[in-house]
Amino acid sequence: MSTITAPAVxxxxxxxxxxxxxxxxxxxxxxxxxxxxxxxxxxxxxxxxRWEWGVVAQWFTAQSVVSGLVETLKLTAISGxxxxxxxxxxxxxxxxxxxLLVSVSWTFxxxxxxxxxxxxxxxxxxxxxxxxxxxxxxxxxxxRFFEVQTTTLISQFAAAVLGLTLNQxxxxxEIIRGGILSVDQxxxxxxxxxxxPAWRRSTRIVLPQAMRAxxxxxxxxxxxxxxxxxxxxxxxYSELFYTxxxxxxxxxxxxxxxxxxxxxxxxxxxxxxxxxxxxxxHYAKGALRTLPLTPLQKARKFFATHAVTNARxxx
Amino acid sequence: MSTTVTPKQPTTAEPASAAGPAAASAxxxxxxxxxxxAPGAPAASRGQVDISTVRKSFGATExxxxxxxxxxxxxVTVIVGPSGSGKSTLLRTINHLEKVDGGYxxxxxxxxxxxxxxxxxxxxxxxxxxxxxTDIGMVFQNFNLFPHLTALENVAxxxxxxxxxxxxxxxxxxxxxxxxxxxxxxxxxxxxADAYPRQLxxxxxxxxxxxxxxxxxxxxxxxxxxxxxxxxxxxxxxxxVIRELATSGTxxxxxxxxxxxxxxxxxxVVFMDQGQIVExxxxxxxxxxxxxxxxxxxxxxxxxxxxxx
Numbered sequence: 175m176s177t178i179t180a181p182a183v184x185x186x187x188x189x190x191x192x193x194x195x196x197x198x199x200x201x202x203x204x205x206x207x208x209x210x211x212x213x214x215x216x217x218x219x220x221x222x223x224r225w226e227w228g229v230v231a232q233w234f235t236a237q238s239v240v241s242g243l244v245e246t247l248k249l250t251a252i253s254g255x256x257x258x259x260x261x262x263x264x265x266x267x268x269x270x271x272x273x274l275l276v277s278v279s280w281t282f283x284x285x286x287x288x289x290x291x292x293x294x295x296x297x298x299x300x301x302x303x304x305x306x307x308x309x310x311x312x313x314x315x316x317x318r319f320f321e322v323q324t325t326t327l328i329s330q331f332a333a334a335v336l337g338l339t340l341n342q343x344x345x346x347x348e349i350i351r352g353g354i355l356s357v358d359q360x361x362x363x364x365x366x367x368x369x370x371p372a373w374r375r376s377t378r379i380v381l382p383q384a385m386r387a388x389x390x391x392x393x394x395x396x397x398x399x400x401x402x403x404x405x406x407x408x409x410x411y412s413e414l415f416y417t418x419x420x421x422x423x424x425x426x427x428x429x430x431x432x433x434x435x436x437x438x439x440x441x442x443x444x445x446x447x448x449x450x451x452x453x454x455x456h457y458a459k460g461a462l463r464t465l466p467l468t469p470l471q472k473a474r475k476f477f478a479t480h481a482v483t484n485a486r487x488x489x
Numbered sequence: 490m491s492t493t494v495t496p497k498q499p500t501t502a503e504p505a506s507a508a509g510p511a512a513a514s515a516x517x518x519x520x521x522x523x524x525x526x527a528p529g530a531p532a533a534s535r536g537q538v539d540i541s542t543v544r545k546s547f548g549a550t551e552x553x554x555x556x557x558x559x560x561x562x563x564x565v566t567v568i569v570g571p572s573g574s575g576k577s578t579l580l581r582t583i584n585h586l587e588k589v590d591g592g593y594x595x596x597x598x599x600x601x602x603x604x605x606x607x608x609x610x611x612x613x614x615x616x617x618x619x620x621x622x623t624d625i626g627m628v629f630q631n632f633n634l635f636p637h638l639t640a641l642e643n644v645a646x647x648x649x650x651x652x653x654x655x656x657x658x659x660x661x662x663x664x665x666x667x668x669x670x671x672x673x674x675x676x677x678x679x680x681x682a683d684a685y686p687r688q689l690x691x692x693x694x695x696x697x698x699x700x701x702x703x704x705x706x707x708x709x710x711x712x713x714x715x716x717x718x719x720x721x722x723x724x725x726x727x728x729x730v731i732r733e734l735a736t737s738g739t740x741x742x743x744x745x746x747x748x749x750x751x752x753x754x755x756x757x758v759v760f761m762d763q764g765q766i767v768e769x770x771x772x773x774x775x776x777x778x779x780x781x782x783x784x785x786x787x788x789x790x791x792x793x794x795x796x797x798x
Contacts (some may be wrong), residue, residue, distance in 0.1 A: 360629060360633040368584065368627075368705070370646065457637075460639075461687070
């Protein structure tokens with residue numbers, strides 16, 4: 175009751191006062207500390223002669239390195255595409271009503287996720303030891319349409335693609351399955367109630383919505399695969415990493431040459447990240463009320479608004 | 490009633506015509522009795538629904554315990570009842586979204602989801618079921634609009650892809666688009682044609698969903714609690730659209746909790762409880778003079794006294 179019976183003090187008038195936001199001194203201290211740290215790292219990178227930036231620059235665009243880079247990109251592209259196609263099929267199998275398809279798909283993922291990629295790679299390359307010849311014919315009979323020596327069929331490239339693809343398929347199957355499961359059941363019902371055919375239902379209604387859940391993980395996988403291709407060095411396949419190794423074994427400039435490879439991986443990953451941003455934005459259509467501006471649009475808007483204020487300010 | 494109905498060419502065997510009236514009545518006495526449209530020309534009737542002793546269980550729970558119901562073409566039938574009474578399940582069996590465990594449903598004398606082969610009812614292939622569903626529009630409680638497609642694309646999707654070659658309803662892309670805009674205009678949303686569902690209010694989304702259900706020019710429209718997910722002030726804009734449809738000659742079957750609306754538009758009100766139809770009749774019969782005690786006690790709980798003058 176005291177709140178009601180206390181009108182003794184007249185209400186003060188603050189209308190002429192200026193508002194001052196709260197200060198955050200510790201935020202400034204933190205900023206300064208981190209800035210010093212960043213500067214120290216940059217300084218050491220620039221001034222420590224043992225980084226041998228000159229050597230890095232010399233080899234960065236050398237022909238052998240670039241051709242190694244092309245091989246890396248080729249491996250990534252081929253096993254990435256094949257891996258996701260196979261992964262899509264495995265995901266559909268896993269979601270099917272047939273117990274056999276479900277268990278085959280599950281077993282595939284189980285095996286390829288539980289064995290080291292390095293072992294898989296060596297196994298594929300040495301397939302000729304296990305099976306001398308590979309043939310196509312009618313099972314359980316002597317009929318053969320086609321027969322070939324395993325060693326001629328499984329080159330280093332084939333072993334690399336096979337190993338990376340199958341491994342990638344096992345992981346991407348789970349990612350795609352997760353994406354499909356994330357789509358509301360009501361979407362399928364609505365499509366079925368409208369009589370939309372099954373294939374169209376998957377491609378037009380379910381997959382575009384599943385993509386929102388699939389893409390971030392899928393790009394994680396692709397970026398992992400770019401660097402994962404370096405494991406192919408065990409097959410002496412001259413992709414980027416193996417090429418660099420060959421060079422530094424000859425010149426003994428180990429760290430600068432590893433830096434060359436690293437920088438290239440950073441470049442590829444950066445380009446992929448830009449793709450990821452725009453592809454995710456494409457599939458965000460309708461999921462957000464308004465799409466956020468792209469960095470380019472933000473920059474344009476910044477300059478447009480500032481140009482306007484500058485033009486007005488002299489007056 | 491629409492007078493310009495073209496007789497649909499049956500693509501699958503109709504029970505009465507394929508097996509012959511004698512065979513049909515021998516095997517399915519109930520079918521012949523409860524499907525008066527079948528012996529005559531099916532072209533004459535549009536949207537007659539006959540549900541015969543339909544049973545359905547989910548696990549150990551029997552949600553439909555032998556439900557029979559006959560809905561005349563062009564009529565407005567409102568199904569009411571407490572939640573869990575099987576209303577929605579019954580509605581979903583009409584377009585075979587829910588498979589029945591027993592009994593059968595015919596539309597204009599034609600079995601839904603099954604065909605007669607010998608003395609058995611064989612479930613149709615998915616393609617044929619999808620084709621049957623193009624005659625049955627459905628509006629869901631949660632709208633189920635496709636969120637990644639604009640309002641216009643939502644309405645135009647089914648007419649572009651769901652109809653078989655030779656279907657008289659097939660149109661060119663431009664015609665489908667024009668018709669979709671027309672339908673959006675009919676639900677007063679022509680100016681929002683390019684909006685995505687999430688940019689629309691709940692009431693607007695449900696109106697787009699109604700336009701989408703109308704896009705295939707269905708004989709029958711099913712409404713599964715179309716206003717239950719809406720804010721109170723948005724309910725009427727959706728009910729007004731349904732009210733307008735009630736005069737269009739399309740058969741409407743509506744599950745709803747809006748008793749005032751049911752009294753307004755229904756030709757027949759069906760009261761369901763515990764998987765059975767307790768009673769059905771005109772709104773007058775059901776709301777003011779219910780015969781069954783169960784009906785009386787339900788309405789005494791859901792209709793506010795002030796409203797029930």
